[in-house]
Amino acid sequence: MKFSKTALLLAFAAATAVLVSPHPLNAQDKTVDAPELLHPSADSWPIYHGDYSGKRHSPLTQITPQNVHRLGLAWAFQTDQGASIKSTPIVANGILYFTVPDNVWAVDVRSGHRIWHYQYHPNKGLHIGQRGVSIYRDWLYFLTPDAHLISLNAKDGSVRWDVVVADVTKGYWTTMSPMIIGNHVIVGVSGDFDNLTGFLRSVDAETGKTQWQWNATPPVGTPDSTTGGMTWMTGTYDPELNMLYWGTGNPTPVLNGKPRPGLDPYTCSIVALNPDTGKLVWSFSASPHDTHDWDAVETPVLVDRDFHGQPRKMLMQTSRNGYFYVLDRTNGKSLLSTTFGPVNWSLGLDNQGRPIPNTEKEPAPDGRLIAPDEGGLTNYRSPSFDPKTGLFVVDARPSYGIYFAKPADGTFGWAGADYGVWSKGVIEAIDYHTGKIRWKHEVGQHGSGAGVLTTDSGVTFTGDADGNILALSTADGKTLWHAGTGSPMQSSPISIEIDGRQYVITGSGGVLFAWALPDAAGESAATTRQGN
Amino acid sequence: MKKSGNFVWLAMAAGMFVVLSAPVSGYAAQAAQTGETLYKNNCSMCHGDSMEGNPPAIPSLVGVTQRLSSQQITDRVHHGGGAMPAFTQLTDAQIAEIQRYLASSAPPSAPAAPAAPAAPPASPAPSTDSAALVQAGSSLFQQNCSFCHGRDAGGGETGPDLTRSKLVASDSGGDKISQVVRNGRPDKGMPSFNFSDQDLAGLVAFIHSQAAKASAQQGSRRGVDVSDLQTGNVEAGKAYFNGAGKCSTCHSPTGDLAGVASRYEGLHLEEQMLYPHDAKSKVTVTLPSGQTVTGTLAYLDEFTVGLRDSTGTYRSWSIPTVKYSVDAPVEAHADQLSKYTDDDIHNLMAYLQTLR
Numbered sequence: 001m002k003f004s005k006t007a008l009l010l011a012f013a014a015a016t017a018v019l020v021s022p023h024p025l026n027a028q029d030k031t032v033d034a035p036e037l038l039h040p041s042a043d044s045w046p047i048y049h050g051d052y053s054g055k056r057h058s059p060l061t062q063i064t065p066q067n068v069h070r071l072g073l074a075w076a077f078q079t080d081q082g083a084s085i086k087s088t089p090i091v092a093n094g095i096l097y098f099t100v101p102d103n104v105w106a107v108d109v110r111s112g113h114r115i116w117h118y119q120y121h122p123n124k125g126l127h128i129g130q131r132g133v134s135i136y137r138d139w140l141y142f143l144t145p146d147a148h149l150i151s152l153n154a155k156d157g158s159v160r161w162d163v164v165v166a167d168v169t170k171g172y173w174t175t176m177s178p179m180i181i182g183n184h185v186i187v188g189v190s191g192d193f194d195n196l197t198g199f200l201r202s203v204d205a206e207t208g209k210t211q212w213q214w215n216a217t218p219p220v221g222t223p224d225s226t227t228g229g230m231t232w233m234t235g236t237y238d239p240e241l242n243m244l245y246w247g248t249g250n251p252t253p254v255l256n257g258k259p260r261p262g263l264d265p266y267t268c269s270i271v272a273l274n275p276d277t278g279k280l281v282w283s284f285s286a287s288p289h290d291t292h293d294w295d296a297v298e299t300p301v302l303v304d305r306d307f308h309g310q311p312r313k314m315l316m317q318t319s320r321n322g323y324f325y326v327l328d329r330t331n332g333k334s335l336l337s338t339t340f341g342p343v344n345w346s347l348g349l350d351n352q353g354r355p356i357p358n359t360e361k362e363p364a365p366d367g368r369l370i371a372p373d374e375g376g377l378t379n380y381r382s383p384s385f386d387p388k389t390g391l392f393v394v395d396a397r398p399s400y401g402i403y404f405a406k407p408a409d410g411t412f413g414w415a416g417a418d419y420g421v422w423s424k425g426v427i428e429a430i431d432y433h434t435g436k437i438r439w440k441h442e443v444g445q446h447g448s449g450a451g452v453l454t455t456d457s458g459v460t461f462t463g464d465a466d467g468n469i470l471a472l473s474t475a476d477g478k479t480l481w482h483a484g485t486g487s488p489m490q491s492s493p494i495s496i497e498i499d500g501r502q503y504v505i506t507g508s509g510g511v512l513f514a515w516a517l518p519d520a521a522g523e524s525a526a527t528t529r530q531g532n
Numbered sequence: 533m534k535k536s537g538n539f540v541w542l543a544m545a546a547g548m549f550v551v552l553s554a555p556v557s558g559y560a561a562q563a564a565q566t567g568e569t570l571y572k573n574n575c576s577m578c579h580g581d582s583m584e585g586n587p588p589a590i591p592s593l594v595g596v597t598q599r600l601s602s603q604q605i606t607d608r609v610h611h612g613g614g615a616m617p618a619f620t621q622l623t624d625a626q627i628a629e630i631q632r633y634l635a636s637s638a639p640p641s642a643p644a645a646p647a648a649p650a651a652p653p654a655s656p657a658p659s660t661d662s663a664a665l666v667q668a669g670s671s672l673f674q675q676n677c678s679f680c681h682g683r684d685a686g687g688g689e690t691g692p693d694l695t696r697s698k699l700v701a702s703d704s705g706g707d708k709i710s711q712v713v714r715n716g717r718p719d720k721g722m723p724s725f726n727f728s729d730q731d732l733a734g735l736v737a738f739i740h741s742q743a744a745k746a747s748a749q750q751g752s753r754r755g756v757d758v759s760d761l762q763t764g765n766v767e768a769g770k771a772y773f774n775g776a777g778k779c780s781t782c783h784s785p786t787g788d789l790a791g792v793a794s795r796y797e798g799l800h801l802e803e804q805m806l807y808p809h810d811a812k813s814k815v816t817v818t819l820p821s822g823q824t825v826t827g828t829l830a831y832l833d834e835f836t837v838g839l840r841d842s843t844g845t846y847r848s849w850s851i852p853t854v855k856y857s858v859d860a861p862v863e864a865h866a867d868q869l870s871k872y873t874d875d876d877i878h879n880l881m882a883y884l885q886t887l888r
Contacts, residue, residue, distance in 0.1 A: 171751065193751040252751075342870060360874075366763040367756070367802070368874050400869045402802070404756050408696050413751015419799070422807040422866050444833060466833040479834060 032092045032135045037180060038239055042497045045091040047234075048132055048177040049382065050494060053302040054236035056384040058495040061457040062502035067517060068459055068471045068481045074503060074516040075112025079103070084490045085507030087132035088177065088382075088451075091496050096505070097135065097154070098512060101127040101145050101175075106157060109498055112514060118157035120144050125173040126190070129490075131234070131380070132177035134185070136205045141185050143174035149187055149203060163208040165189060171196055171413075177234045178203075181244065181275045184211060188231025188246070192293070193413045195220055195252045198229035198267070202278060212278030216248045216266045226260035228252035229267035233297035233380055237275065238313070241330060244275040245302070245315060247286075249295035255363040255405040255416030257291040264289050268296040270317060270325070272332060282332030285354050286319045291362045292345065292403060293374045293418070294321035300329075301385050301392070307335055308433060316432055318383055318394040320376030321345075323355060324435050338435030340428060341398045342371040363405035363416045373401025373420045381451035382492040384460070386474050391429040391438060393460055393474070397447035399423030423447050425465050429477060439477035443470070451492020453504070461504055463489035469506055469515070485513060567633030570626055574619055583637055585675065592675035597635040599676060599725040605631055613721070662737060669738030672731055680722070685742040691722070693755060694739050695746035706736035758798035761881050769883030772876050777868065779880075782861055785887050793888045802881055806865065813860035815839050817849060829858055 030036060032046050040046050042060060049056055063071060079085065081100050089098035095115060096107045102123070106115040125145025133140045133152075139160060140152040146168040151160040165187055166172035171194030179186040184202040191198075198216035203209065216229025230249035237244050251260055251267035266280070268287035273280055286296035301316045307326065315329035322343035326336040334353025346355035361368050375397060383394035400423070405416030425447035429438045443450075444465025453461045459480065460472040467488050471481040487509030495504045504515045572581070575593070579585050585592035596605065606627050612618035622630075674683065680691030687693030694700050703709045710732050716724030727735065773779040783789050796804050803809075813829040817837060830846055831838030837856045838848035849856075 195751070344870070364874075365760050366874075366878055367761070369806070369869065369872055369877060371869070400806075402806070404754075404760065406760065409754040414753045415751075417754045417756055419803060421803065422869060464833060466831075468833060468835070482835060 030093055031137055033137055034182060036092075043091070043094070045089070045494045045496050047090065047134060047180065048088050049234065049236065049299065052237040052239065054299040054382070055301055055303065055387070056299075056382045056451070056453050056492065057386060058453060058455045060455055060495050060497050060502045062497065062500075063455065063459060063471075063495075063504065063517060064457040065459055065473050065480055067519075070517055070519070071471065071481050071483075071504070071515050072518050073483070074501075074514040076514070077105070077107055077112045077114070077512040079105070079510040079512070081510050083127065084129075084487070084509055085512060086129035086175075086380075086490050087507070088492050089494060089505055089507075089512070090132060090135055090177075091494070091505075092135050092154075094498060095154070096512075097133050097140060098507070099130040099132055099142065100510070101130045103130075104133055104140065104142055104152065104157065106154070107512070109496065109503065109514070112512075116157040118142075118152055118159075120148075120150070123168070125168045128173070128190075129175050131175055131491075134178045134180050136180045136183075136185070139205070141178040141180070141187075141205075143176060143178065143187060145173050145175075147172045147174045147189060149174075149178065149185070149208065151208060161208045163203065165201060165203075166191070166199075170194060174232075176232050179234050179237070179244075180205065181237055184275055186235075186244065186275065188233070190230050190232040190249075192228055192230055192250055192252050192254055195227040195412055196230075197227055198231055198249060200231045200246060200273070200278070202275070214273055214278040214280065216269075216271075217251070217264075224259075224261055226251040226264035226267055228254075228264075229269070230295070231297070232295070233299070236300050236302050236315075238302055238329065241313070242274065242276070243281055243329070244273045245300040245329065246271050246273065247295070247297035247300055247317065249297055250287075250290050250293045253411045253413060253415035254293050255291055255403060255414060255418065256409065256411055257289055257362060259411045260289075262289065268294060268321070270296060270300050270315065270327065270332070272329065284325070284327055284332045284334070284352075286317065286323065286325060287321045287357075288354050289357055290321070291357070291405075292321070292370060294319070294372075294376055296320065297380065298378060299382050301383065302329060303385055303387075303432070305387070305390070314432075316385065316392055318378045318392070318396070318430070320372075320379060321355070322372050322377040324392070324430055325353070326432055336432070336435055339377075340394070340430055340435065340437065341377045341396050341426070342400070343377070344369075344371045363403035363418065365404065365406035367402045367404050369400055369421070370403050370418075371400050372397065373399040373423060374418050375399060375401075375420065375423070375447070379449075381449060381490070382453075384452040384454040385432075386454040386460070388456070388458065389429075389474055390432060391454075391474065392432050393427065393429050393452045393454060393462075395443070395448055395450055395452055395462060396426045396428045397423050398426060399447070425449075427452065427460075427462055427472065427477065429474075441470075441472055441477040441479075448488055450489035453493040453495060455495060461493040461495075461506070463506070463508070467508060469493075469508075469513070483515070485509070485511070487511075566626075567629035567631070567636075570622070570630050571633050574622065575630065578616075583634065591679045593634055594637060594675065597631060599727055600723060601726065602628075602631060604723055605634075608723070665734050665737040666741045667734075668731075669734030669736070672727070672735055673738050676725065677735070684746075685739055686746065687755060692757075695743040696754075697743075700739055700743050703736070703740070706732060709736050709739060756799040761798055761802060761878075762885075764875070764878030764880065764882030766879075766882045766886055768875075769879035769881065772880055773883055776871075777876065777880065778864070782864065789884070789887050791888060793885045797885075801884060802877070805880060805884060806869070806877070808862060808865065811860075811862035811865075813858055813862065815856055815858045818855040819849075820853065829860070832858070 083100035087099045089096045096109050102120040104118040123146040127145045133142045138154050140154050142150045147166040149165050150162045166189045172191040176188050183205045185205050186202050201213045202211040218225045228251040235246035248269045251264040266283050268290040269283045269285050271283045287294045303314045313329050315327045317325045322339050324340045337353040345361040347358050400421045403418040409415045425443035427441040448465045450463030458474045460474045467485050468482045485508035489508050491507045493506045578590050579593050583593040609619050685694040716722050815829040816826045818824050827839035827841040830840045
């Protein structure tokens with residue numbers, strides 16, 4: 001590229017102006033390590049869930065229920081790829097990083113223009129989705145369809161190192177956004193078309209060397225034992241207890257439970273681990289002896305407040321099998337287990353608050369009608385906990401499916417077949433004390449697939465099945481604003497504030513959108529002119 | 533693949549020139565030339581200029597005259613089948629000429645396996661080497677069978693999964709498979725094939741190797757056979773249809789459901805029964821003027837309602853500006869989902885399957 005002398009001079013002048021400006025527009029050199037990850041600043045969204053708690057609640061208040069109707073497009077970024085955006089962007093130092101399988105982009109949050117693009121080589125891993133990168137100091141961590149963990153230089157997207165996490169030829173793949181705790185890069189794996197051991201691994205942030213590995217299930221071939229328990233969603237972390245919380249996936253064979261009698265630990269479970277050693281502290285089986293592919297990997301949301309008058313350190317999950325769980329996260333004991341939509345496969349709860357599966361509802365040769373279907377009453381897109389109202393807001397999907405399995409389907413991988421029959425999307429606000437649903441907002445046939453973000457001003461951002469971005473009132477679920485994007489959101493919104501302007505960022509199809517108030521844009525432009 | 537008209541004409545002209553100038557005399561040359569022209573005008577757009585087809589979607593015709601009888605080919609061309617249209621305009625004489633052209637391409641022995649790196653060349657002599665046999669069988673299978681049975685023998689749109697077939701499981705050295713291949717199953721739409729013993733041995737070896745592979749390693753989703761869905765009781769299903777299920781409120785076995793089991797079968801029928809996704813809803817929109825517009829619901833979210841009127845024209849309105857009401861009889865299917873027992877579903881399936 002060649003610059004004219006004038007352009008260079010102008011660029012130099014602009015840079016000088018910024019340097020001498022008495023009010024720096026943002027802290028350009030903030031180091032993303034423990035302090036920032038423990039207490040993210042308003043201009044950053046440095047980890048998958050925004051912070052370690054998984055609440056997906058933004059403290060920002062510029063966009064309010066009163067002014068949100070004036071929200072407009074600040075910019076849109078085209079990936080020019082066929083893959084849907086399923087990632088949550090992270091933002092640090094004014095730069096946004098997001099992904100689709102095999103691709104990472106660094107984008108300037110102010111303008112939406114591309115800073116760099118990294119493309120991984122063609123590979124045979126399953127390209128089902130990519131949920132985002134994570135950052136530690138100047139380095140990004142990115143998982144590929146063929147189960148490699150790659151460390152990229154956040155400045156230019158160049159590769160620092162590349163380590164193999166799991167063997168793609170055995171049927172593993174990876175999609176998740178790694179979790180950073182101290183110098184641990186914690187990565188999980190996917191792969192339930194084969195009978196494989198699920199595991200969580202901690203890798204040294206600097207060298208890529210393995211620090212520890214926790215296996216969810218025993219080695220393949222252990223008699224009367226399950227395989228599976230994949231770890232494909234980012235967990236949460238309590239720094240006070242120094243406990244890492246993670247959800248595990250379904251057992252394998254998936255639809256045939258006969259070769260794996262009993263609870264099938266630690267599949268479809270919420271587990272608490274020590275992040276320094278990988279040792280299990282406690283576990284809770286969300287779907288004991290699952291035969292319906294209901295991974296319990298949905299966000300384990302950490303909430304500290306009263307539960308029926310007593311202060312508690314809680315963990316809440318709306319699980320794919322249709323149950324809403326509130327646990328005491330110090331010990332994994334159940335505080336509340338209840339359904340949040342149609343569920344027809346259990347006989348009630350046992351004395352530990354776990355559902356008792358009805359054996360009549362296991363997949364059968366002539367079929368069983370099951371609620372919810374394989375996609376679940378919710379799935380990987382994030383719910384949000386709103387501290388002001390105490391509401392747990394989730395994109396629910398009431399659904400029915402038919403499940404089949406017969407001896408000829410064998411005992412390997414799926415080992416059966418299932419088909420969705422009917423479904424719809426409903427945004428639900430759950431009272432965590434009782435599980436009662438305070439309000440519902442229907443979002444269309446087959447479900448929307450959008451995650452949820454609540455903000456401190458009382459606005460809930462999500463999407464519907466037809467591709468509208470929605471802003472709802474967190475208090476009552478009423479629609480405040482919408483914009484059609486042409487494709488339903490398959491990811492979860494985030495919000496950050498830069499140069500005094502609050503942005504809400506959403507992805508639909510292959511396009512990333514940044515929304516902001518026009519007034520804030522005017523103020524921002526004025527600031528820039530002053531600077532010049 | 534798309535070709536310009538000019539290119540096709542040039543290619544044809546070149547072909548004709550070659551044929552005309554070849555040292556072949558009399559009627560045979562003319563017939564072959566006409567057969568080739570007929571092939572190019574009617575068949576080559578799908579089966580390819582060299583009869584190579586595009587398996588599994590479109591079968592190869594290389595050597596087809598050795599596998600199918602003249603009558604079978606004539607019938608297939610006249611009546612079509614699968615994705616192939618019927619060529620009713622072609623006379624028997626013309627089809628005979630096409631067949632002569634097809635025969636001119638027939639290889640002297642089994643077609644060689646596609647050139648895969650490190651694959652041993654297919655031996656022209658009867659082979660006892662099992663890997664080579666499977667390889668040769670694979671090639672034949674892709675050309676002749678995968679159109680219906682899928683590229684991996686795991687079943688396709690019109691042919692069953694051979695890897696889980698009871699017949700394949702009970703076959704020993706081709707004793708059962710050969711019979712079916714040679715005689716066909718005319719009642720089920722499978723043609724008979726005249727393969728040589730050597731070709732058949734390859735096919736049998738390939739099918740068995742696929743079945744072994746499937747039982748050992750295939751972890752992907754499996755299927756549902758029509759025979760799986762026969763556990764219900766017809767009388768109980770009929771009683772549910774007319775009673776607790778309230779199906780008869782909207783449906784009639786002699787009206788809209790007459791012959792439904794001939795239109796759908798197996799899983800497809802069950803899915804249609806539980807929730808017919810293509811069912812249309814009616815919508816009536818009342819405009820501020822008081823005028824009403826009625827049509828088929830085409831779009832509805834919180835903000836916009838769209839319909840297609842009786843002329844097929846799409847119209848839409850912003851919801852705050854109009855009143856609308858949707859008549860969606862299909863919602864009764866969704867309401868029923870929480871009421872069915874699994875027996876109700878199996879019985880209802882048994883009853884619906886009598887409506888042929």
